[in-house]
Amino acid sequence: MNSIEIRKGIPSDIPAVMKLIRELAIFEKAEDQLETTEEQLVQDAFGDKSLFEFFVASSQGQVIGLSLFYYRYSTWKGKGLYLEDLIVTKPYRGQGVGKKLLLETVAYAKQEDCTGMYWQVLDWNSPAIEFYKSLGSQVDGEWLNCKLDKVALSQLG
Amino acid sequence: MNSIEIRKGIPSDIPAVMKLIRELAIFEKAEDQLETTEEQLVQDAFGDKSLFEFFVASSQGQVIGLSLFYYRYSTWKGKGLYLEDLIVTKPYRGQGVGKKLLLETVAYAKQEDCTGMYWQVLDWNSPAIEFYKSLGSQVDGEWLNCKLDKVALSQLG
Numbered sequence: 001m002n003s004i005e006i007r008k009g010i011p012s013d014i015p016a017v018m019k020l021i022r023e024l025a026i027f028e029k030a031e032d033q034l035e036t037t038e039e040q041l042v043q044d045a046f047g048d049k050s051l052f053e054f055f056v057a058s059s060q061g062q063v064i065g066l067s068l069f070y071y072r073y074s075t076w077k078g079k080g081l082y083l084e085d086l087i088v089t090k091p092y093r094g095q096g097v098g099k100k101l102l103l104e105t106v107a108y109a110k111q112e113d114c115t116g117m118y119w120q121v122l123d124w125n126s127p128a129i130e131f132y133k134s135l136g137s138q139v140d141g142e143w144l145n146c147k148l149d150k151v152a153l154s155q156l157g
Numbered sequence: 158m159n160s161i162e163i164r165k166g167i168p169s170d171i172p173a174v175m176k177l178i179r180e181l182a183i184f185e186k187a188e189d190q191l192e193t194t195e196e197q198l199v200q201d202a203f204g205d206k207s208l209f210e211f212f213v214a215s216s217q218g219q220v221i222g223l224s225l226f227y228y229r230y231s232t233w234k235g236k237g238l239y240l241e242d243l244i245v246t247k248p249y250r251g252q253g254v255g256k257k258l259l260l261e262t263v264a265y266a267k268q269e270d271c272t273g274m275y276w277q278v279l280d281w282n283s284p285a286i287e288f289y290k291s292l293g294s295q296v297d298g299e300w301l302n303c304k305l306d307k308v309a310l311s312q313l314g
Contacts, residue, residue: 021232052230073209075178106313115307120300136309140302143277152293156263
């Protein structure tokens with residue numbers, strides 16, 4: 001593959017990051033679920049209280065991939081890194097960009113003294129599951145995700 | 158039930174919080190998995206960079222329940238609250254303490270401008286699943302949890 005650089009994300013990456021997030025939402029036929037804006041992402045990543053951090057993969061100065069994460073906390077294990085999104089734009093898939101992003105994030109988790117790295121995968125995505133297992137990750141289907149969305153929250157309490 | 162107070166956790170609550178965490182670990186026959194210490198929990202909650210916050214339920218000055226949470230980030234929805242642990246000590250179960258803790262956490266999520274509240278439940282825990290659904294939460298089994306633990310992390314990158 002062409003030379004791919006992985007680096008920490010900066011505010012001026014946000015428009016390209018938003019494009020990747022939108023590409024994934026369209027692929028999942030859920031563009032109408034996408035409520036964040038570029039301005040909000042800049043504020044949430046780089047404002048007073050940073051809610052997430054990210055790495056980008058770039059090729060010839062263009063952002064073509066994203067690893068977006070924040071810190072989680074395990075009362076048994078302490079500080080961990082939660083990988084929320086790992087996206088590579090379609091024309092660049094199958095060239096190891098995702099693996100590069102993932103491994104850079106692993107290195108960062110270690111540097112930041114995280115005792116674990118966590119993420120989720122859809123249960124039908126066998127190639128991804130096999131890939132994650134090949135890296136040594138445990139994949140567990142015992143837990144269900146629970147969510148109170150904006151509407152449900154507004155009706156409680 | 159006796160009068161139960163729900164309030165934000167403070168550093169001097171941590172020994173009681175650790176006791177609740179240990180009680181749950183013993184119940185799950187996983188006490189050997191418990192690696193955090195009281196000192197570490199104090200540091201991680203109240204140090205320079207707070208990794209989690211919590212509410213306690215207290216009865217006659219004694220901590221009998223815990224809701225422990227941190228912020229997550231959804232690239233589609235923005236800031237959310239992730240509820241990591243909801244624990245009520247055994248003698249006080251079945252008296253609505255868990256619901257009180259959960260609703261106080263919901264109120265806090267709304268106050269902190271979260272667009273959603275998230276947590277997980279074991280797939281065989283039908284009473285809990287029904288309770289969460291009765292509050293309006295969506296429960297979804299499509300996703301698997303992936304984890305690189307300390308050992309797996311150390312072998313990568």
